[in-house]
Amino acid sequence: MPVPSSGGEARDERDTSERRFERGVALRAGFYIFGTHLLAGFIWLLFYVGEHAHK
Numbered sequence: 001m002p003v004p005s006s007g008g009e010a011r012d013e014r015d016t017s018e019r020r021f022e023r024g025v026a027l028r029a030g031f032y033i034f035g036t037h038l039l040a041g042f043i044w045l046l047f048y049v050g051e052h053a054h055k
Helices: 008-051
Strands: none
Touching: none
8 A cells, every 4th residue: 555645856856946946047047147247338338439430
């Protein structure tokens, strides 16, 4: 006769998937923040080079 599980296995699986989801969100946010700063830096560089161009 099988012994009913206490639900610990399901909870461990859910904790693992929640941690994976949180890590994915943090990674995506990091990429977006880095990408935004990279784009802003490139635009700033364009303005800087345009301002100092010999006309």
